[in-house]
Amino acid sequence: MSQNEKGGLTRRTLLKGSAITAGFIGTTAVTGFPAVHADEPITLRYLSTATNQSPAIAAKAKEVTGINVEYVTVTTDDVTKRIITQPDSFDLVDSEYASLPNLIPSGNLMGIDAKKVKLVDKLATVMTKGEIGGKKIGDQGTAPHKVFYLEKQRGKTFANEPTEWITLIPTTYNADTLGIRPDLIKRPIESWAELLNPEFKGKAAILNIPSIGIMDAAMVNEAMGLVKYGDKGNMTKEEIDKTIATLIEAKKAGQFRAFWTDFNESVNLMASGETVIQSMWSPAVTAVRLKGIPCTFQPLKEGYRAWASGFGLPKTLKGKKLDAAYEFINWFLSGWAGAYLNRQGYYAAVLETAKENMEPYEWAFWMEGKPAEKDIHGPDGGLLEKAGTVRDGGSYDTRMGAVACWNSTMKENAYMVQKWNEFIAA
Amino acid sequence: MLEDKSRWTPYWQAAPLALVFFVFFLLPLAVTFVVSFWTYTGYSIEPAFVGDNYVTAFDKCFASLPDLCTTFRTYLSTLRFCLLVWLITLVLGFTIAYYLVFEIRSNTVRIVLALLTTIPFWTSNVIRMISWIPLLGRNGLVNQALMGAGIVSEPVDWLLYSPFAVTLSLVHINTVFMIVPILNSMLRIDRSLIEAAYDTGASPWQTIWNVIVPLSKTGIAIGSIFVVTVVMGDFISVGLMGGQQIASAGKVIETQITALQFPIAAANAIVLLAVVLMIVWVMLRLVDIRKEL
Incomplete structure (x- = not known):
């Protein structure tokens, strides 16, 4: 969703x-x-x-x-x-x-x-x-x-x-993966665990759409070694409890600047520097970049959602x-x-x-992860990337090959939504 | 015959509005109430008569006392905003209305100034909310001014995505709901009463407290009902200004609707309605609006 x-x-x-x-x-x-x-x-x-x-x-x-x-x-x-x-x-x-x-x-x-x-x-x-x-x-x-x-x-x-x-x-x-502001973080980011790194206290965000937010949270929990999941896309009640517990603890410690629900909110948060690391969608990263603000759709070692x-x-x-x-x-x-x-x-x-x-150069940039031979334009002709840039995450095979989990509807969906509301109220 | 007709006239006159209310208010409300006792799966809702949804809404609420459960905590937070916003809008609304009615002599100026108070309504709710970011944000105008003046060395974080921000935006939107009814009440106050108070030696404060406030009670009550009901049900301002980190009853319902859990959302809506009605009932006990209108 x-x-x-x-x-x-x-x-x-x-x-x-x-x-x-x-x-x-x-x-x-x-x-x-x-x-x-x-x-x-x-x-x-x-x-x-x-x-x-x-x-x-x-x-x-x-x-x-x-x-x-x-x-x-x-x-x-x-x-x-x-x-x-x-x-x-x-x-x-x-x-x-x-x-x-x-x-x-x-x-x-x-x-x-x-x-x-x-x-x-x-x-x-x-x-x-x-x-x-x-x-x-x-x-x-x-x-x-x-x-x-x-x-x-x-x-x-x-x-x-x-x-x-x-x-x-x-x-x-x-x-999908995390979006970051490389200019403000100034060091490599390699793991989903960084979302809850106290270094970014008050500068992180997660999306407030329970069915997707819970998956991002699961990627983080697993990366931190806190929870071992049978299937992140179909959690047991116990796994949901543990996942939410981590989120609540981080929220109480002031880790999150905000949660977002729509595309534009995520763009605003990132572009204004309110957040430096957050759940994000690919075109939102492009939108931030089009404002001339550095933003990376950061590939992470645990893989993509x-x-x-x-x-x-x-x-x-x-x-x-x-x-x-x-x-x-x-x-x-x-x-x-x-x-x-x-x-x-x-x-x-x-x-x-x-x-x-x-065009062959377009295919090479978007699908093969090669540096752009010429400026890359969107479908309407607007400039998206300058010549020489490489797509975040690389080629189709590398990106889709590194998928860890898919958006899902869980069996325990009702329980998950209830727990998510608890997290928001905490 | 003629008498008969005139006896029914008021009912006919009220009928269109009553019909609108029935179709678009009472009927949906009845449906909501009925559905709140149904059961559901991810893709269907089934007619039933079970209290499960209400039990879930108050899950572990009484067992875990004195720790507050999600629902209690949500309502406590909402009530706190409600009280705070009500107090601030009341003081602001009363003061502004007083100024417009008793300090401004010219009727034209009064109308112009009264219209100015509606400026917050000229833009959509969303635009209004987004425009707070460049003002209150970490790199916003206020923080730049504070840092430029050397008052703070680090940007102040609590200006945005905080209870402060939520209160500010709610006051910003709702003050006009308080101003208008109070203004209306004050305009009806017979000026000679104030002269009489003045002549009998009352101080300005005594005049306000003993003459103007009692005579503005209806306006205050109506304004209060507006503000309280709007704030209790608000989840857009709370969401956007609180960075969605602050719970509200409305947001809980929205999340459940989104997850296609209509019956439990309906149950929560009924609970919210009951809470708001109780508050309104208390206010009406304090001021008999009908008597004083």
């Missing part, structure tokens, strides 16, 4: 330009191209967070497929809430894999027919098998490959083996809309959108097609 309003700063400013150009492209598309769908153009209501939406993608989709994409923008938690409480209010949803243990039993989503997804065999193995180049990566928590397939199309249980019914077709994923989201279909979707949804998904995987997402620092579901749509 991490990508709450993530798009906020960067996207809003970055995309202004492209939105305008996209508008023009969109217009010509309507008049200039023979419509792919001869009859009434089909509109898909696309429910997701701001992170996964961009006017440029919608415009390009319209141009190529003739499908109108109507974005319904809500926060991560509201995506889950909508699927459960108003399953008829959208035609396509981009949701996090971490919420699936709550979504699938509700029966409001249907399995996606693998046979209708052209590039299904090309989907990144990180998502489908939990491995990179045949090597297993960390799979604690709700790792996508554990919840990737359903027993049957309208099943309420996950399948252990690949089947032809897929829960979500991946759109984006990434590996990863997240992933993907397309799901509501159980009531049928007829032309259903066909259009498949067509849109197929277009999305065909490369243009993937390249767009890669240029934002996320990872695309089908890497091969994304690569075809990127």
Whole structure:
């Protein structure tokens, strides 16, 4: 559930330009191209967070497929809430894999027919098998490959083996870590344990979204050698108690400057120097850097906390809309959108097609961890990194290969939320 | 016939508002109350009649006394802000209203100044909150001024993300709720009463205490109800200004809703409502608003 309003700063400013150009492209598309769908153009209501939406993608989709994409923008938690409480209010949803243990039993989503997804065999193995180049990566928590397939199309249980019914077709994923201010810390940071290092008393922050905050806290506890977890993404009550106890102790000692819940808050805290080390999301680090303030998305020896989201279909979707949804998904995987997402620092579901749509120097910087040969620009053309810089954490293989756990829904979720409230009140 | 009609007229006149209240206030409230006895899983809520949610809300609260449980601690913290903010807004609100009514002669100036007190409402809550950071932050204006003047050598941390910051922002937002009703009450005070007090030898303080305060009681009570109910339910200011490190009843409910635990959130909402209603009830016992309106 991490990508709450993530798009906020960067996207809003970055995309202004492209939105305008996209508008023009969109217009010509309507008049200039023979419509792919001869009859009434089909509109898909696309429910997701701001992170996964961009006017440029919608415009390009319209141009190529003739499908109108109507974005319904809500926060991560509201995506889950909508699927459960108003399953008829959208035609396509981009949701996090971490919420699936709550979504699938509700029966409001249907399995996606693998046979209708052209590039299904090309989907990144990180998502489908939990491995990179045949090597297993960390799979604690709700790792996508554990919840990737359903027993049957309208099943309420996950399948252990690949089947032809897929829960979500991946759109984006990434590996998160701590953000730091190297100019204020002035020494190397290598471990999650540093978040609670008294050296940073009153200058640390953690995010106040229980399901993610608890995972970051678990990374810290494990790094400090305080708690040994069976599965950080599915803690026992005792493990939750211990994790929260450490947090409460640190809070009482004045370790935290603040907790944050949305993207912009985390940017403000870091940019203003109120904090020097905190839980952070990748585009927030970029946003701080765009202000000319040094900020590093620091790789740590214990690894990353990863997240992933993907397309799901509501159980009531049928007829032309259903066909259009498949067509849109197929277009999305065909490369243009993937390249767009890669240029934002996320990872695309089908890497091969994304690569075809990127310049070699872009691919080298974003995916291979090589120093930028030229200045690196965002999808809209705005300058992101100067030539010579290297992406924090390096290549795709290094970053995704070092994933330690995934965002998750725990069995003891209710208890965890109760304990988290106790931590906030302490 | 005619008499019959006029007897029902007030009811018809009140009907639209009553209907709005029924649909958008009473009905949702009833639903909240009912749901607070339901059970839930991560993805569903099931009709039931169990007190589990209330038990969870007060988990270990009585067993662990004298140590305070989460709920008690949360409410104690909220009540403390409530009392503090109420006192400060009362003193400020009364003083400002007094100044506007009794010190300003020109009606135009009075209206202009009264409008100025609404300035905090010109910007959205979020903008208002974010703009405190450059002022009170570690590298903010206040700290720069203090350090520049040589008063402190290190930046003062407690200006932001602290109980002080929460109180400051709540006072900033809520003072106008106190000013307006008190102003309204004061404007109705017959000036000859004050002259009479003056003529019979009362000192200015005696006049305020024995004439103006009693006659402004209704305004004070209404303003107090506004301030107390807003502060009790606030979680945005407390969250942003307290760096989310300070608990509030509203935030607890929000967290539970986010986690799709609607029944327990409903139970907590009912508890909060009960607490606020008790406070309002006490205030109404002290001042009979209807009698004095």
